[in-house]
Amino acid sequence: MRVVLLALLTIFPGLLCGQSGPRVITPTAPPPNPSEFTRLQYPWHQNITATVFWIGEKPSGRNRTSNHHSSWDRAWQKNYGGFDNPDPQARANFCPKGFVPRLNPFYIALPYNDCVDHRAHKPEAASVIPWFNRYKRRPGRSVCRGRWVQLVYKGKTCYAQWEDCGPFLTDDWRYVFGRQRPANSNNGRAGIDVSPAVRDFLGLKSHDKVHWRFVEIGHVPRGPWASLGKNNPFVNPDANPDLHAARRYNDYLRRQRDAAYQRKKIGS
Secondary structure, three states: OHHHHHHHHHHOOOOOOOOOOOOOOOOOOOOOHHHHHOOOOOOOOEEEEEEOOOOOOOOOOOOOOOOOOOOOOHHHHHHOOOOOOOOOEEEEEEEEEOOOOOOOOOOEEEOOOOOOOOOOOOOOOHHHHHHHHHHOOOOOOOOOOOOOEEEOOOEEOOOOOOOEEEOOOOOOOOOOOEEEEOOOOOOOOOOOOOOOHHHHHOOOOOEEEEEEEEEOOHOOOOHHHOOOOOOOOOHHHHHHHHHHHHHHHHHHHHHHHHHHHHHHHHHH
């Protein structure tokens, strides 16, 4: 009998009330609060072969892809400001000597592209990318571009932004977002490309092993990676997708507040 009564009360919450009263409808779930995501800890990918690449690199050897453009930027070299010369003699302060980069010189590539022909997201993207649903990106606009990664080599730590796809593959989500080893079989099973700036800061060479993981912007400390680039949230706060998510969340709270005020006003 008690079970039946509880079931009835669940279906008809006003059953024991002396008056019907207004019905209270629970609002739909709010969008996620972006401040909650700053506590996320992403898993490490350990002992991953790193190779060095650079903006403006020409195809050579097994690499048949020009780096004048990236998977997400058809004018990558132009937007960067020029050729990111990897020759140590042509560099100073982690930058090429000939110009001041207009994008962050601390960049990397990972073997996954979440978009197809700049028109749509891949079918698995929403389920495998941990932060996908946090952002309201239009179809074909990457949610991976610009993400921060932490790299460790021989006890030294560097931070960089994900700006291209490779080495060699663009569909290895099981490695990039999961626990599997890189599927690529070339260049010592390379699983990450790093820019000359990352190379110089860490003091590594192509085919050295690194540890890396994704990090939230709130966990990135100040360093040379925080000084340049219109794509860099440290330089251009509007480049931070979490800022836009926070704005949407605040707009949602404001609308809920205004709606509650209107209901109270009508009820009185």
